[in-house]
Amino acid sequence: MSGAIHFSQLRHYLPLSTFPRAQLVELAELARIMEPADRSLIFEAPHEPFGESLYLLAGEASAVTTTGVAAIIEAGTPSAAYPLNDGRFRSVTAFSEVVLMSVPFELVDLMSTWDQLAVVERRSVDRATAFFSRGIPRRWSYGFFPALRNTPAARIEELMQSFVPQAVQERQVMTHQGEPAREFYIVDSGTALATRESPADEGESIELAQLGEGECFGVEALGDAPVSTATVSMISDGMLMRLPAEDFRRLQTPPQQALVAAAAAIELISTGGHWLDVRQRGEWQNSHLPGAYNLPLQEIRLHAGRLDPTVHYVCYCNSGRRAAAAAHILTQIGIAASVLSGHYRHVGGE
Template sequence: MNTIEVLSTLQLMERLQPMAALPRHHLAQLAVHCTRQTLGRASAPILAQENSRKLVYLVRGEAKLEFSDGSFRVMVGATSETIHPLGRNGEQLLAFKPITEIEILQLDEELLDIMLTWDQLSDPGKKGIPMGTRPGATDRFSVQQLTQGVLAKLPVAHIGELLQRFERIEVKKGQIIVKQDDPGDYYYLIDSGRCTVARSVPGGVIQLADLNSGDAFGEEALVAEVPRNATVTMKTDGVLLRLSKTDFVALLREPLLQWIDWDHARLRVTEGACWVDVRCPAEFQYDGLPGASNVPLNELRRMLPSLEVSKEYLVYCQTGRRSSAAAFLMSQRGLRAMVLTGGLKGCHQSLPGRVFQ
């Protein structure tokens, strides 16, 4: 959509239910995910089953709705009845057909439900949630953050608690947020601003990445329980949301990490899953699993864009420590990743003499 089309769709969404309950800035983000379509009166009927995962609104014109009990009803766009999606009032809608030229608006139902869930759980005026000075409203997060990666996979039961635990801190340009070799203490989400990630090595400093609003950092040390492996410095003034190690483990790491044993992992590979070895290249060359890809943990952030969202990844290392950190990083980017329980060492110990192939 161009800017004019997005604005027009936004104005329309503000009149439709239940999306009208969302704040305007989130409606603006959702507007780009909507599709609007004009259908002539000679168009074939639209089958409800083919649109079962979408909310469909009759914006303009007249349409005939046909139901599973043989009944039908004529609906007219831009009326009090059509501010609600078609077929969402308990009736078994089979199809609808244009009587005149019509316009419909469609939006993924799960996407809207995720946004409404976060918004309602974070509203300080609902369910008595005391927000205080901590962030909680969904304006702290973008649609992308809430529908992809780590926050999208968070169990619903933990959302309200998580929102209460994030602490909002203002930071300045040049401020060091995370220092290499320090113990892990917080997980960070960038609300606004930019920062750079660098690692000190013999002979100099390597610039690893630049992070922007919506990105996260600090999870490797918390997941793998090791010292920080890089320094993060603010490139601009900004605002960060941080979560303590204790809260991170309880509310994010444990619910989100998925583990798989050797036998089930081998079965998943036959069904198309991919092995990912996150150890050092020398380790991988020595005893990497046949068919596995070597993506060392320290290179993972750089290589994440090359991994396919459509695939399932089975991540392993020697013990499960590095692979759990890798799987969490992958989950943050919306990838499906499972950790081999106990790593290769655990499999060898539980299955002595087993040939890993």
């Protein structure tokens, strides 16, 4: 196996399996395929490649777990569905005809956060709520994602709630080139046309793009020079999701949270606190901290009643990103929660 990987192959791996198609396409374009020689060392703690997630696509690898147990990982088996460097193993060595895939860890973690927190089909709550009219449908392309992806994880829900649905009609002009840009738009349905006047062509309009579901315009409103660089008008009736620029800027500052390092977190647990793993259920089943309770991020509002309101919870994930979003939600509903800084593997797993 060599060369590019098709996005559909990523559906066999976690946490990638639940990602919308557009996110898988982006990851597939960034994926690197590697074929290490038999008996060569893939990694050894404490020198794991933290900046990338390594998946076993083909062959067999030998490993030593963090508890010192030898193991064989075979491509296509359940144990190979997770990154080799997810904290389970002290070392991993290529054993036989190994093919690896490397994808950027930060991007995978960021996509996991948005997938669990903002994708409509992932949230098990009443879909009649205002938030659900402003979540992210899987049918969307992810053209909007680069403009919003750096929003602090604890603010993503509020960001989605700040979008206002706006019905639009064919030929309605939404932005004018050269005029102040005050709002950011995502196309929910219908099609928009972006054009730009060219002085060199005596003011004739040049078609830049037709924008469909999940694509965006007005990104200038979110930057330091909020002036529209194109005229955008509707070429069919439809629905837009409109975000005022002032709401976007307000939500780029993370809320104050109790961020705790491993030693302080262990102290909290020893004095009656509980670990709360907010990753996907499969991730928790694969590896987690001793005694940790799993409540996936997308289920926290629905199932917060399962938690003991008298207990302090230390939320964790693979980076602190999903944990920050979870702790913010718990704090809002009156449950004491802290965020474990960084990856839970810095504490130890089982």
